[in-house]
Amino acid sequence: MLKGVRVPERFALNGINGGAAVFKHMMIPERLGTSAMTIGAVRPALEIATRYSSKRKAFGQPIMNFQAVGFNVADSVMLLDNARSLVYSTCLAIDSGNATPGRIRRMISQSKKYVSEAAWDVANKCMQVVGGIGYTNVYPLERILRDIRLSMIWVGTNEIMQLIIQMEWYKEFFKTVKGDVRDVELDSPNADQTDEKVYE
Numbered sequence: 001m002l003k004g005v006r007v008p009e010r011f012a013l014n015g016i017n018g019g020a021a022v023f024k025h026m027m028i029p030e031r032l033g034t035s036a037m038t039i040g041a042v043r044p045a046l047e048i049a050t051r052y053s054s055k056r057k058a059f060g061q062p063i064m065n066f067q068a069v070g071f072n073v074a075d076s077v078m079l080l081d082n083a084r085s086l087v088y089s090t091c092l093a094i095d096s097g098n099a100t101p102g103r104i105r106r107m108i109s110q111s112k113k114y115v116s117e118a119a120w121d122v123a124n125k126c127m128q129v130v131g132g133i134g135y136t137n138v139y140p141l142e143r144i145l146r147d148i149r150l151s152m153i154w155v156g157t158n159e160i161m162q163l164i165i166q167m168e169w170y171k172e173f174f175k176t177v178k179g180d181v182r183d184v185e186l187d188s189p190n191a192d193q194t195d196e197k198v199y200e
């Protein structure tokens with residue numbers, strides 16, 4: 001903690017009282033970095049669970065043959081692939097140069113929230129596959145679980161990600177969906193019963 005430090009005005013980042021804007025701006029790429037980092041951090045858990053379940057035997061056969069085990073591995077593979085897809089599509093949107101700052105903010109917030117929660121799920125499933133020994137420090141699963149828990153908290157908690165996603169979505173929706181778009185509400189057979197559509 002620094003107190004009473006005198007800093008010449010010319011060294012003030014983004015001018016006097018301008019630091020918060022820089023901070024807010026820099027947090028956005030940090031969130032995408034956290035998403036990519038979290039995928040890399042949890043991937044070894046899946047590798048450990050896959051190898052372990054193919055070697056560990058119960059009732060005379062490798063436990064990967066039991067669906068309850070194999071399904072945890074299947075879901076983990078799917079969650080990690082989903083997470084990668086979301087991060088890649090976010091990066092592609094940014095690199096395209098066509099995405100608005102609001103769209104980029106939304107996609108990055110979605111990546112950060114989705115990836116961190118998927119990773120938590122994957123780490124838990126993989127620990128479950130490895131059983132009791134997976135909880136000990138004989139395998140690094142317990143460390144992976146602890147490490148990736150941070151991703152739901154830092155660079156803005158996932159609740160803050162939800163706030164950003166909802167805020168950007170409403171802005172984007174009402175800006176892009178205008179009168180010239182087909183009104184899907186009219187697809188319903190009773191769409192003309194407007195007295196049933198009560199908003200207040």
Ligand SMILES: Cc1cc2nc3c(=O)[nH]c(=O)nc-3n(C[C@H](O)[C@H](O)[C@H](O)COP(=O)(O)OP(=O)(O)OC[C@H]3O[C@@H](n4cnc5c(N)ncnc54)[C@H](O)[C@@H]3O)c2cc1C
Nearest residue numbers: 023027150151152153154155156157158159160161162163
């Ligand atoms: C290991 C570690 C390293 C870190 N490194 C850095 C760093 O290098 N630089 C840096 O600047 N910061 C760093 N941080 C801080 C981190 O970014 C913050 O902890 C994080 O943004 C959450 O803020 P907070 O801890 O003040 O939680 P709070 O803001 O006090 O939140 C507490 C709870 O309230 C909820 N909450 C708060 N406001 C709302 C709201 N409006 N709506 C709904 N829910 C809400 C949160 O989601 C959370 O569940 C680090 C934190 C950790 C744990």
